[in-house]
Amino acid sequence: MTLTPLEDLPERAVRVRAPGKVNLSLRVGRRAADGYHPVSTVFQAVSVYEEVVATPADVFAVSASGPQSEAVPTDETNLALRAARAVAERAGVDDGVHLHLVKGVPVAGGMAGGSADAAAALVACDALWGAGLSRDELLELAAELGSDVPFSLVGHTAVGQGRGHLLTPALSRGEFHWAFAVQERGLSTAAVYGAYDELCHPDVAPLDDEHDVPLMQALLAGDPAALGGALHNDLETAALELDPGLAEPLAVATDAGALGVVVSGSGPTVAALARSRKHAVAIAAAFTASGVADRVLTATGPVAGARVVAGE
Ligand SMILES: C[C@@](CO)(OP(=O)(O)O)[C@H](O)COP(=O)(O)OP(=O)(O)OC[C@H]1O[C@@H](n2ccc(N)nc2=O)[C@H](O)[C@@H]1O
Numbered sequence: 001m002t003l004t005p006l007e008d009l010p011e012r013a014v015r016v017r018a019p020g021k022v023n024l025s026l027r028v029g030r031r032a033a034d035g036y037h038p039v040s041t042v043f044q045a046v047s048v049y050e051e052v053v054a055t056p057a058d059v060f061a062v063s064a065s066g067p068q069s070e071a072v073p074t075d076e077t078n079l080a081l082r083a084a085r086a087v088a089e090r091a092g093v094d095d096g097v098h099l100h101l102v103k104g105v106p107v108a109g110g111m112a113g114g115s116a117d118a119a120a121a122l123v124a125c126d127a128l129w130g131a132g133l134s135r136d137e138l139l140e141l142a143a144e145l146g147s148d149v150p151f152s153l154v155g156h157t158a159v160g161q162g163r164g165h166l167l168t169p170a171l172s173r174g175e176f177h178w179a180f181a182v183q184e185r186g187l188s189t190a191a192v193y194g195a196y197d198e199l200c201h202p203d204v205a206p207l208d209d210e211h212d213v214p215l216m217q218a219l220l221a222g223d224p225a226a227l228g229g230a231l232h233n234d235l236e237t238a239a240l241e242l243d244p245g246l247a248e249p250l251a252v253a254t255d256a257g258a259l260g261v262v263v264s265g266s267g268p269t270v271a272a273l274a275r276s277r278k279h280a281v282a283i284a285a286a287f288t289a290s291g292v293a294d295r296v297l298t299a300t301g302p303v304a305g306a307r308v309v310a311g312e
C-alpha cells in the first residue's frame, strides 16, 4: 500500500496503520441472550492495511479515501469516530480531532476494515492527545466498539473467544501467502449471523477447541499445506445462502491449486492460501481472468496490529 508522504502530513498529525484479518477458523455456537454468538476463532492479521491520519480539530470529524470509501459512513456511526470519542471521554480530553481514513481493507468484506479503523483511531488519538492510556484500557475500549476491534489492536495470530474479543496469542512460524477475491457488494455481519441461525437452529454443536488442534499445529510448524487443509468457517454456508455467487471464486481458487480456500469471516471476500508469493499472484490472476472478483488483493500474514507510523 502507498502511505501518505511524510511531507504531505499536516503539522501535529499522527498516522497509524492497522491490518485487516482472516479467520483461519471460525466456529460459532448458539446465539446468547445478549444477541451475540459465542465463537471460537483463530485470527491471522494480514498485510492489507487501513491508514488513519489524526489531526487536531475543534470538532470530531471523519473523511475517507481509497477503494469503496464512498460506502463508509461519515456520520456518528463511523467506528473510528466512535473510537476517538471513547478515548476523549476516558482521558478527559476536551479537544476534537479530524480523522482521515485511507481504506485498503474491503468495506463490509469480512476482513474487519471498520474494526481496523477503530483500533487505529484509538492508538492515534491516544498518541495525539498524550493520553497515556494503558494497553488494557485500549483493549477495554476496543471491545466496547466491536467484537473484532481488540484483535485489530494486537494483530499477529490469536485465538478469539467470547464474542471474539477475548484474545489469547497463538504461536505461528514463518509467513503465509494469500490471494483475496473482493466483491463491491458487501455482506452485513448481522444478516450472516441471522442466516446461520435459520440454517443451523437447533443443531448447533457446543464449541470445542479440540477441533482446531491440527490448525494450531500447522501454524506452529509453519506448514502451509497443513494449514490449508485445516481452514474452517461455520459462517460459510450462511454467506453462500445470502450470496450464492461466492461459489465461483471458491471454485476458481481450488482450480488454481490453492492449498485451502475459505470465505473470510462473514464474507463476501474469499481468501485463498497459496504455496508462495508467486502462487498467490497466480491465484489472484485466475480470479481476475475468470471475472469472479471486483478487485483482487495479495497479502502475507501474520503481521503486527495497529501501530503509529509517523508523528509520534
Ligand atoms: C464475523 C466476524 C468474525 O471475526 O467478523 P467480520 O466478518 O464481521 O469481519 C465477527 O464475529 C464479527 O465481528 P464484528 O464485525 O466486530 O461484529 P460486531 O460489530 O461486534 O457485531 C455486529 C453484529 O454481528 C452479530 N454478532 C457479532 C459477533 C458475534 N460473536 N456474534 C454475533 O451475533 C450481532 O448481530 C451483532 O449485532
Ligand SMILES: Nc1ncnc2c1ncn2[C@@H]1O[C@H](COP(=O)(O)OP(=O)(O)O)[C@@H](O)[C@H]1O
Residues within 6 Å of the ligand: 071, 072, 073, 077, 078, 079, 080, 101, 106, 107, 108, 109, 110, 111, 112, 113, 114, 115, 117, 118, 186, 187, 189, 265, 266, 267
Ligand atoms: N470506519 C468504517 N469503515 C468501514 N465501515 C464502517 C466504518 N464505520 C462503520 N462502518 C460500518 O460497518 C460495516 C461493516 O464494516 P467492515 O468492518 O468494513 O466489514 P466487516 O464487518 O464485514 O469486516 C460497514 O458496512 C459500515 O456500514
